[in-house]
Amino acid sequence: MGTHKSDSQQARPPLWLPCAIAVATYLVLHFSEPVGPRKSPTAANRAILLVGFGLVWSCFAALWTQTAAAAASGFSETPDPVSILPQARAILTSSAVYFASLITSVICYRISPLHPLAGVPGPFWYKTSKLFGAWIAWKGKTHLLSKKWHDTYGPIVRTGPNEISILDAEAIPAVLGTGGLSKGQFYDGRWDPNAPAGSLLILKDEDHASRRRLWTRGMSSQALKEYEGFIGNRANILIEKLEAMAGAGSSVDIAEWISYFTFDFMGDMAFGFDFEFLRNAGDKDGLLGAMRRFAIAVQVVCHIPWVATYANKIPMFGRDMQILRAFGVGAATRRVKVGASSKDLWYHLTDEAGFEKSKPSIASVVADGTLAIVAGADTTVSALSSLFYFLLSDPTCYKRLQQEVDAVYPPGSDPLDVSKHAELVFMNGCLNEALRLQPASSDQWSSSGPC
Numbered sequence: 001m002g003t004h005k006s007d008s009q010q011a012r013p014p015l016w017l018p019c020a021i022a023v024a025t026y027l028v029l030h031f032s033e034p035v036g037p038r039k040s041p042t043a044a045n046r047a048i049l050l051v052g053f054g055l056v057w058s059c060f061a062a063l064w065t066q067t068a069a070a071a072a073s074g075f076s077e078t079p080d081p082v083s084i085l086p087q088a089r090a091i092l093t094s095s096a097v098y099f100a101s102l103i104t105s106v107i108c109y110r111i112s113p114l115h116p117l118a119g120v121p122g123p124f125w126y127k128t129s130k131l132f133g134a135w136i137a138w139k140g141k142t143h144l145l146s147k148k149w150h151d152t153y154g155p156i157v158r159t160g161p162n163e164i165s166i167l168d169a170e171a172i173p174a175v176l177g178t179g180g181l182s183k184g185q186f187y188d189g190r191w192d193p194n195a196p197a198g199s200l201l202i203l204k205d206e207d208h209a210s211r212r213r214l215w216t217r218g219m220s221s222q223a224l225k226e227y228e229g230f231i232g233n234r235a236n237i238l239i240e241k242l243e244a245m246a247g248a249g250s251s252v253d254i255a256e257w258i259s260y261f262t263f264d265f266m267g268d269m270a271f272g273f274d275f276e277f278l279r280n281a282g283d284k285d286g287l288l289g290a291m292r293r294f295a296i297a298v299q300v301v302c303h304i305p306w307v308a309t310y311a312n313k314i315p316m317f318g319r320d321m322q323i324l325r326a327f328g329v330g331a332a333t334r335r336v337k338v339g340a341s342s343k344d345l346w347y348h349l350t351d352e353a354g355f356e357k358s359k360p361s362i363a364s365v366v367a368d369g370t371l372a373i374v375a376g377a378d379t380t381v382s383a384l385s386s387l388f389y390f391l392l393s394d395p396t397c398y399k400r401l402q403q404e405v406d407a408v409y410p411p412g413s414d415p416l417d418v419s420k421h422a423e424l425v426f427m428n429g430c431l432n433e434a435l436r437l438q439p440a441s442s443d444q445w446s447s448s449g450p451c
């Protein structure tokens with residue numbers, strides 16, 4: 001009995017070995033990590049290395065067991081089919097010990113006083129892994145939890161292993177402003193690895209600044225004036241549709257119709273492209289659904305951005321991104337074929353006026369055109385839907401707004417005359433309040449600095 005126990009002990013590697021290898025691997029990778037803003041592909045490669053070492057170690061453990069068993073039998077016995085069991089057991093035990101040691105050492109470091117953010121208060125488990133943040137984002141509760149944490153821990157809270165949340169308006173210029181910190185890893189989760197170019201939103205530093213010049217021209221007050229005609233046309237179609245539905249006594253999902261209106265407008269503005277949501281009273285290409293699903297997926301993946309590098313390569317995960325890209329390419333192709341009917345956003349982003357030394361690539365303009373629709377439409381839909389929700393819930397405000405609009409635009413005046421917008425003081429207040437109560441973009445906009 002005693003001899004048998006000693007044989008089986010010799011037949012597998014000692015358990016301290018995978019434990020030591022896991023801790024050593026983590027230390028080597030941790031201390032060789034570049035300082036400062038990290039690149040997600042680097043993080044992804046490191047994660048793969050850690051898992052890879054685990055698998056290599058498991059194979060080594062199996063080999064060790066086999067060699068030890070063969071040595072014990074004097075290398076003379078014919079292979080016994082049952083003898084695979086000790087190897088399987090060795091693989092399982094070794095990998096379990098390796099990964100358990102790895103996870104434990106990562107957690108121990110993250111909660112230890114050695115971590116640079118050790119002095120920042122925050123919820124315990126969130127300090128250990130971003131997986132918790134991803135789960136809360138999936139549930140759509142990030143904003144609620146953020147509030148709770150700031151109520152509990154104060155204006156600066158550690159919300160992830162290498163992440164802090166700051167609730168202080170005075171910090172905005174230093175963190176998010178021009179000349180502030182660089183964009184954080186949060187943006188890396190939005191990279192489409194198959195797209196030939198990234199959009200303005202994910203570009204950082206110099207690349208961002210030079211692309212931003214084109215956008216600044218495209219969003220100047222002169223450019224906005226050019227877009228006003230698009231809004232007028234679309235508003236007229238929306239009113240026609242709403243009046244027809246009101247006349248027929250049918251109920252209306254106003255948020256859905258605001259979506260059709262806004263997306264049609266953004267199509268006009270970005271590419272001179274008619275999505276025909278309003279005319280078709282629906283979304284025949286499934287674009288809205290793809291955008292909404294994409295928005296949720298992005299919120300989750302942005303917590304572990306390196307996952308996106310690989311997840312987007314899996315057809316099922318990348319499907320919505322493919323729909324959006326195909327739509328952007330389709331709209332751009334049509335815009336190139338049909339040409340400009342007015343100075344739309346495409347005109348500015350392709351630098352048709354010739355201000356730049358070199359022309360921007362078509363791939364970058366397609367990426368930015370698609371961004372305009374996603375960033376501009378979704379936020380505007382949310383802002384207008386909230387506005388209508390609050391107004392319809394409060395008849396006093398509704399009446400007061402109606403009186404103001406009737407006074408500024410009496411019967412017979414042009415309802416699309418934007419020169420009177422400054423007189424709509426209460427309307428402006430309602431919009432600001434709706435945005436305050438229900439922010440149109442509740443994303444976390446992160447910046448990154450050395451730590």
Ligand code: HEM
Binds near residue numbers: 202
């Ligand atoms: C209620 C309406 C809107 C809200 C609340 C909103 C909010 C935001 C926020 C919070 C950001 C993130 C800034 C950052 O990460 O640095 C952003 C970026 C952006 N938004 Fe909007 N937005 C709105 C409408 C629009 C419209 C109509 C457009 C038109 C095309 C637009 C285009 C963009 C672009 C291109 C960016 C990226 C800017 C950059 O990286 O420099 N947004 N928006």
